[in-house]
Amino acid sequence: MITANKKNIYRWVLLRHIYAPDDLRGIHFDLLLEDQDLCRSWRLSEVPCVDGSYVEAACINPHKLDWLEIKEKAVSGNRGYATRIKKGIFFSSLPTIQSNLINLSMIWDDIEVTMLIDENGCRITKQKK
Numbered sequence: 001m002i003t004a005n006k007k008n009i010y011r012w013v014l015l016r017h018i019y020a021p022d023d024l025r026g027i028h029f030d031l032l033l034e035d036q037d038l039c040r041s042w043r044l045s046e047v048p049c050v051d052g053s054y055v056e057a058a059c060i061n062p063h064k065l066d067w068l069e070i071k072e073k074a075v076s077g078n079r080g081y082a083t084r085i086k087k088g089i090f091f092s093s094l095p096t097i098q099s100n101l102i103n104l105s106m107i108w109d110d111i112e113v114t115m116l117i118d119e120n121g122c123r124i125t126k127q128k129k
Helices: none
Strands: 010-018 025-034 038-044 057-063 072-074 081-090 101-107 109-116 119-125
Touching: 010 038, 025 057, 025 081, 038 119
Parallel strands: none
Antiparallel strands: 010 025, 010 081, 025 038, 038 057, 072 081, 081 101, 101 109, 109 119
């Protein structure tokens, strides 16, 4: 059951990004969190699993809000191709100052989870009832 105030609902997406020229592996994942007129963004090495271990996460340049609705698209400037693989909502605004710590309550795969982004990377855990 979702317990958050319905007035404070924000969107997020996870994009599979392939063929980026600066990505030696050829694939990474972009996590975008809605923040007023842009999306704060992180490059993830893998898709996090609920109650799994941390995955590498690096803060990257903000993305346009349009990416919250795009299902797939070539990235401008010949920087690869992005496909949305997950989307959802979270329940509190992001800190006004760029922070090394993000701790959010969100819906991930239809369950309420906590997403933590810190110096260890990104981790998702089920919320205790």
